[in-house]
Amino acid sequence: MRRLLLVFMLVTLVSCAGPSTTTTGSTTPLSRDQELVERALAAMGGVDALRSLRSASIKGTVKHWEPEQSHVPGGEMRFAAEATFDTTLDFVNHVSRIDWEKKYAYPAPRTFKYTEIVTPDAGAVIGVDSNGRTRESLANKPPMHAMSGLRLATTQRELRRASPALLLEMRNNPGRVNRMGNVEIGGVSHPALSYNAGAHNFIVLFDPRSGLPARVRTLDFDNIWGDIDYDLVLSEWQVIGGARIAASQRYELNGRTVADIRLTQVAPNPTINPAGMAVPANLLTNAARPAVGNIPYQWVIRRQFIGTYLDSDHPSFDTRATQALRLQELAPGVQHVVGGSHNALVVDMRDHLIVFDAPVNDWQSNWTIRTAQAKYGNKPVRFLVLTHHHMDHAGGLRAYMAQGATLVVGRGAGAHFRRVLAAPATRNPDVAPRDYSKVNIVEVSDRYVMSDGRREVSAHLAENPHVEAMLIGYVADARIGFVTDIWSPGAAPLPNPISSPLAAVVNAARRAGIQPLRFAGGHGSTADYAPLAGLAGQR
Numbered sequence: 001m002r003r004l005l006l007v008f009m010l011v012t013l014v015s016c017a018g019p020s021t022t023t024t025g026s027t028t029p030l031s032r033d034q035e036l037v038e039r040a041l042a043a044m045g046g047v048d049a050l051r052s053l054r055s056a057s058i059k060g061t062v063k064h065w066e067p068e069q070s071h072v073p074g075g076e077m078r079f080a081a082e083a084t085f086d087t088t089l090d091f092v093n094h095v096s097r098i099d100w101e102k103k104y105a106y107p108a109p110r111t112f113k114y115t116e117i118v119t120p121d122a123g124a125v126i127g128v129d130s131n132g133r134t135r136e137s138l139a140n141k142p143p144m145h146a147m148s149g150l151r152l153a154t155t156q157r158e159l160r161r162a163s164p165a166l167l168l169e170m171r172n173n174p175g176r177v178n179r180m181g182n183v184e185i186g187g188v189s190h191p192a193l194s195y196n197a198g199a200h201n202f203i204v205l206f207d208p209r210s211g212l213p214a215r216v217r218t219l220d221f222d223n224i225w226g227d228i229d230y231d232l233v234l235s236e237w238q239v240i241g242g243a244r245i246a247a248s249q250r251y252e253l254n255g256r257t258v259a260d261i262r263l264t265q266v267a268p269n270p271t272i273n274p275a276g277m278a279v280p281a282n283l284l285t286n287a288a289r290p291a292v293g294n295i296p297y298q299w300v301i302r303r304q305f306i307g308t309y310l311d312s313d314h315p316s317f318d319t320r321a322t323q324a325l326r327l328q329e330l331a332p333g334v335q336h337v338v339g340g341s342h343n344a345l346v347v348d349m350r351d352h353l354i355v356f357d358a359p360v361n362d363w364q365s366n367w368t369i370r371t372a373q374a375k376y377g378n379k380p381v382r383f384l385v386l387t388h389h390h391m392d393h394a395g396g397l398r399a400y401m402a403q404g405a406t407l408v409v410g411r412g413a414g415a416h417f418r419r420v421l422a423a424p425a426t427r428n429p430d431v432a433p434r435d436y437s438k439v440n441i442v443e444v445s446d447r448y449v450m451s452d453g454r455r456e457v458s459a460h461l462a463e464n465p466h467v468e469a470m471l472i473g474y475v476a477d478a479r480i481g482f483v484t485d486i487w488s489p490g491a492a493p494l495p496n497p498i499s500s501p502l503a504a505v506v507n508a509a510r511r512a513g514i515q516p517l518r519f520a521g522g523h524g525s526t527a528d529y530a531p532l533a534g535l536a537g538q539r
Helices: 032-043 049-050 151-161 163-173 297-305 361-374 396-399 414-422 500-512 530-538
Strands: 055-066 080-092 095-104 110-118 121-127 143-145 177-185 186-195 203-204 213-222 227-240 243-253 256-266 326-331 334-338 344-348 353-356 381-383 408-411 439-445 447-451 456-461 471-475 480-483 517-520 525-528
Touching: 032 186, 032 203, 055 110, 055 297, 110 151, 121 151, 151 163, 151 213, 151 297, 163 186, 177 203, 186 381, 186 456, 203 414, 213 297, 213 439, 227 256, 227 297, 256 297, 326 361, 334 361, 344 361, 361 396, 381 396, 396 408, 396 414, 408 414, 408 471, 439 447, 439 456, 456 500, 471 500, 480 500, 500 530, 525 530
Parallel strands: 353 381, 381 408, 408 439, 480 517
Antiparallel strands: 055 080, 055 256, 080 095, 095 110, 110 121, 121 143, 177 186, 186 203, 203 213, 213 227, 227 243, 243 256, 326 334, 334 344, 344 353, 447 456, 456 471, 471 480, 517 525
16 A cells, blocks of 8 residues: 555654553563563564654655456456555654655556645545545646545554564553464464454564564455455664664565565654655545444455555445445446446346446445345346456455356356455455355356346457457347446546547457347446447558
8 A cells, every 4th residue: 555665664653652561571470472572672672672663754765466366267466556654653643654655657658746635534645536536637736535444554564563662562561462372474483462452453473583574464455355364574684773674574465475565764763854754734624534343454455556556444445435436327127336436337147147347345245235236126046147357356256156156257267266255254344254166157168148037148258458358248139238447437528539449349249140229337437339440440
């Protein structure tokens, strides 16, 4: 996430460095848990050295990867972005400012320059609006907005995870610390402690030789992979102002590196300009406080990796605050699920429903199921057709599988989804854990037809530059197609000449022998097909 490198260092050092209930040299014997914490603090330079850091200036670089935007289902992670950052941390007032220059490689090359300010009660983003638009795209007007409660809470968690103050908290609150036993990683057995930090729970893994904290883990939920370990890995320790800090920090998702951070310059206790560390006054009135409860940490973090996060507190995460999910009828028995940033298509059959795409999360899928069944007589969803495997369009698949739906995917994607559905999902806030091993999965090598004797709905393989195993959908009697990502109908005027992804839509329709009048989109709205087909003919 854009801030998460916000420095593993020290954001709340002073606030957490109060009197300790146990101190080195005390006549009271230390417990084994306390010994681990005391040894780690000593290895980091000692309590006094950490307390002496009242502020810090940090510069560095970061690279991000997104595993669920791969070109091939289950394939190599997509490189998302690289960035430089200049961070100022005020440990006394618990405020941070990060100035970013971030160069995205995916989903399209672009550069964002912006500032983030984080305080205990509010956060601000200056230079990018809540829809991800920069000052360049807004006629050089510097946009700004208050962080959503979800984004603020996620940022605060990552700051707390990355700060050595976490060890000071554990030292001062031994009643919240519990032994986890040893955790083996790479053939090394790490002593581990869990710490109940109130809103968050952290697991700290210690290096058995040096005593330094090696990893700080949270147990998160990922919309695709279910229960995951999310680790901050600390290494290359250096002495700065009497304290030791990790110049190399790596974030791992189930052992796969998704962020690589390098600190290039650290200055302890610089002079701070308070005016530059304040949330703008015009944002404070309606600024959200940190969210509580079930927070979609991985969505908030990783959508920022690719620069497409919409800063919203809506349960479907990317639904704009001024809109709400709703059904939009395109033809009798054909409903476009719109109102957010990611759409689905519902088709009414004689005794069941067919749904194309399961965007974002199971909350949105549950909404779609509930709303469609209320309209169509409580019919079950018999088929879920996924246009492709990317997490923003497949993250809500478990809600449909829990209904007993057949999963329809493109050629070569079946094994990937078998692994996805076999992963434990006990932390899912929207669907109870269950066994998905008997889910019926259909791979479409060319076309797959779903018919009830009166209506025919089909899925067609579409070769394209965006992703392997892509499908487009078609409702024959309504002559309506459904397409995701390679075209967002109605979102923008068609370019002339058209791009390769748009040409792929026309090629797929021709190859399938379908004759759509309109296409509905997984993004955007709907648009007539003829203009696109005409431009493709010119191309």
